[in-house]
Amino acid sequence: MLSLYGTDFASRLLLGTARYPSPAALAKAVRISRTNIVTVSLRRETAGGGSGGAFFEMIQELGVSVLPNTAGCHSVSEAVLTAKMAREVFRTDWIKLEVIGHHDTLQPDVFALVETARILSGEGFQVFPYTTDDLVVAEKLLEAGCRVLMPWCAPIGSAMGPANQHALRALRAHFPDIPLIVDAGIGRPSHAAVVMELGFDAVLLNTAVAAAADPAAMANAFALAIEAGRQAFRAGMLEPRDMAVPSTPVIGKGVFQ
C-alpha cells in the first residue's frame, strides 16, 4: 500500500485533472485509472459564476481524495495564502506545494519552496512539495517538516521522461522510508515503469493522460505500467552486464566433433 501522511492507498497513480477535452473525459479517465488521489487547484471565480462549484461537485462524486495545489505561485506569501484558501475550500490539510522559480522551465524556486514548506508545516499542513531531484534540497524539505517528496524527473509537461536516473536513484537510496512520488516530466507509460522500477512509491501524471488521443485508454495504460514497475522493483531485477551470459546451461551439452 502507498502510505501518505498516515493514510493508505491501493493505487500508486496520482492523476491531475487539467487539460482534458471534457469533464466527461476526465471522469472516465479517473475511473479507469483506478487512482485514489486527484490534484485540483483554485482560480478566480467570476461574478454570478459557479463553474468552480460544479467542477468540484463532479470530483466529489468520483469518490477520490483531493490534493490541492499552489500552481502558478511565484513567492512564499502567494503560496502560503493559496494554501490557506485551498484548505478553506477543499477541507484538507494536504497541499501540493509549487513555488515556481522560472517561467520557461517551470523549475521550482527551491529556496522559497523550503521556506514555504516550513511555514505551512508549522501551521498544520501536510505538504507534498514539488521539487527538483536535488538531494540537498530534499534534505532541507524533510527538515522543514515534509514527510513526502515529489521530485520532477523532467520539466512539467515536457514528456521527456526520467532525464537523470542517477539523481532519482540517489534520492531513493538516501530516503528509504520517505514516500517518493515523481511529479512531473512523465510522457509515456514506459517512463512511469522506469521510475517505479527504481523504487519510487508513486507517479503523479496529468498532461500525458489528458492530452492523449484517448485519455481513458492512456490512463489504463499508465495504471498497468505503474503496477508492472512496482512488481518488478519488489521482485528484484537483474543488473546490466557488459558481457553476454548464456541463459541455457552449457554443462552437459552434446559433443559432435
Added chain:
Amino acid sequence: MKFIVNGEEQDVAATTLHELLSLLDYQGRWLATAVNGELVRSADRVRHRLAEQDRIEILSPMQGG
C-alpha cells in the same frame, strides 16, 4: 465604496465581505476569500468590515495538475 475585486476596480455599496459577495452575485459554498492578502474564512465574512480600496480575492475550485 471602491474595491479591487479579483484585480478589477468595482464600486459596490457593501460594508462587509458577505454583503459584497451577495451584491456581486457570488454564489455557492465553494468559494475562498482573502482581503489584502489575508484569508477570510467563510464564517467570518459577515463581520469582516471592508475599507475603501481593499483588495479582495474570490477563488473557487478548478482543474489542476
